[in-house]
Amino acid sequence: MKTVMLVFGTRPDAVKMCPLLLELRSRDHFNTVALVTGQHRDMLDGVLRAFGVTPDYDLGVMREEQSLFDVTSRVLDGTRRVLSSVRPDAVLVHGDTTTAFAAALACFYENIPVCHVEAGLRTYDVRSPYPEEFNRRAVSLISRYDFAPTELARDNLIKEGKCAEDVFVTGNTVVDALHYTLRDEYTHPCLEWASGSRAVLLTMHRRESLGEPMREALRAVRAVAEAREDVKVIFPVHRNPAVRTAAHSVLDGCERVLLTEPLDVVDFHNIMVRAHLILTDSGSVQEEAAALGKPTIVLRDKTERQEGVASGVLLPVGTDFSSVTDALCDLFDNVGLYARMSASKNPFGNGEACRKIADVLDKIL
Ligand code: UD1
Numbered sequence: 001m002k003t004v005m006l007v008f009g010t011r012p013d014a015v016k017m018c019p020l021l022l023e024l025r026s027r028d029h030f031n032t033v034a035l036v037t038g039q040h041r042d043m044l045d046g047v048l049r050a051f052g053v054t055p056d057y058d059l060g061v062m063r064e065e066q067s068l069f070d071v072t073s074r075v076l077d078g079t080r081r082v083l084s085s086v087r088p089d090a091v092l093v094h095g096d097t098t099t100a101f102a103a104a105l106a107c108f109y110e111n112i113p114v115c116h117v118e119a120g121l122r123t124y125d126v127r128s129p130y131p132e133e134f135n136r137r138a139v140s141l142i143s144r145y146d147f148a149p150t151e152l153a154r155d156n157l158i159k160e161g162k163c164a165e166d167v168f169v170t171g172n173t174v175v176d177a178l179h180y181t182l183r184d185e186y187t188h189p190c191l192e193w194a195s196g197s198r199a200v201l202l203t204m205h206r207r208e209s210l211g212e213p214m215r216e217a218l219r220a221v222r223a224v225a226e227a228r229e230d231v232k233v234i235f236p237v238h239r240n241p242a243v244r245t246a247a248h249s250v251l252d253g254c255e256r257v258l259l260t261e262p263l264d265v266v267d268f269h270n271i272m273v274r275a276h277l278i279l280t281d282s283g284s285v286q287e288e289a290a291a292l293g294k295p296t297i298v299l300r301d302k303t304e305r306q307e308g309v310a311s312g313v314l315l316p317v318g319t320d321f322s323s324v325t326d327a328l329c330d331l332f333d334n335v336g337l338y339a340r341m342s343a344s345k346n347p348f349g350n351g352e353a354c355r356k357i358a359d360v361l362d363k364i365l
C-alpha cells in the first residue's frame with residue numbers, strides 16, 4: 001500500500017485540501033496521512049471541524065505576529081521530523097503559502113517526491129503577491145507532479161520547462177469544497193442584519209496591502225457605505241493583528257459596516273452566494289466568486305486568477321480610494337455591467353478535481 005501525505009496549515013489550503021483528503025481516505029488502497037503545520041490556529045481548526053477532518057500530525061507552529069522566518073524555519077524542521085518517521089511515497093502540498101514552500105523544501109532535502117496541488121498560478125512579479133509568488137515558483141522547481149487548476153496554469157508550467165506528461169489539469173478543488181458547504185436553506189445573523197439592503201461581503205488581509213493601501217481601500221468602503229442607504233457591508237476580519245487594527249481604526253462607528261470575527265467556512269460560502277457583490281484581496285475568494293458567478297471587485301494591482309478576469313466576473317482595481325469608490329458605485333448603478341459580470345462562466349472546473357487528482361495518484365504511484 002502506498003503512503004500519501006498531505007501537508008497544509010492555513011485556512012485557504014485547508015478549505016482546498018480537506019475535500020481531497022476525504023477523497024483519498026475513501027480509497028482503501030492508499031494509506032493517507034494528514035500533517036497540518038498549524039501556520040494558522042483557530043482559522044485552520046474551524047475548517048477541519050467543518051469537514052470533519054482529524055489530522056494525524058499537528059506541528060502547531062503559529063505564534064502571534066509571526067514572521068516569515070518563524071513560519072519557514074518551524075515548518076521546515078517540523079516536516080523533517082514527520083517525514084523521517086512516516087517515510088511517505090509522495091507528499092502533496094497546496095498553492096503558495098509558506099507551509100507549502102517549507103514543506104516542499106523538506107521533501108526535497110529528504111528526496112521524497114512532491115505533488116503540487118493548485119500549481120502554475122503566476123503574476124510574474126515576485127513581489128506581488130508577497131511572498132506567495134516566490135513560494136509557488138519555488139515549489140514548481142521542486143515538484144515531481146503538478147495538478148494545474150486550469151489550462152492557463154498548465155501553460156505557465158510548460159513554458160517554464162516542466163514536462164507535459166507530469167502536469168495534469170484537474171480544475172480547482174475549491175469547487176469541490178463548495179459542493180460540500182453550500183445549503184439550499186440557510187440563514188445567519190449577518191444576513192438578517194443586512195436583509196433589505198444590498199449586502200457587500202468584504203475580506204482583506206494581504207501582506208503587501210498592510211498599512212496605507214489597506215486603510216485607503218477601507219476608507220473607500222466607508223465612504224460608499226455612508227453615502228448609500230441601501231448598502232450594508234459584512235466584513236469578517238482576519239485574525240492578523242495588523243488587519244484588525246486597520247479595520248477598527250477606519251470602520252468603527254460606521255453603522256452600515258459590520259465587523260465580525262472570521263466566519264466558519266460553511267457560513268462564509270453561504271453568505272457569499274447570497275451577497276450582492278464581493279470585495280476582496282483574497283486568492284481563494286476570487287475563485288469561489290468566479291465559480292458562483294458573483295461579481296467581485298479585486299482589491300489588488302495584480303491577480304494570478306486571470307481566468308476570472310477573462311470570464312468577466314472579477315474586476316481588479318487595486319486599493320486607491322477613487323478606484324475602489326468608482327468601481328463600487330459603477331457596479332451598484334450600472335445594471336448591465338452587474339448582469340454581465342453575474343452571467344460569466346465558471347473557469348475553475350466542475351467539482352471533480354479531487355477525484356481526478358486521486359485517479360492520477362492511483363496511476364503514478
Ligand atoms: C497566510 C499566507 C497567505 C494566505 C493567508 C490566508 C503565507 C506567507 N501567507 O497569510 O498566503 O493568503 O495565510 O489567510 O503563507 N492569526 C491568528 N489566528 C489564526 C491565523 C492567523 O491569530 O488562526 C494571526 C497571528 O497573529 C499570525 C498572523 O495572523 O501571526 C499572520 O498569520 P500568517 O499565516 O503568518 O500570515 P497570513 O497573513 O495569515
Ligand code: UDP
Binds near residue numbers: 205236263269283
Ligand atoms: N473564508 C472563511 N471565513 C472567512 C473568510 C474566508 O472561511 O471569514 C474562506 C474562504 O471561503 C476561502 C478562504 O477562507 O475558502 C480564503 O482564505 P484567505 O482569503 O484567508 O486566503 P487566500 O485564499 O487569499 O490565500
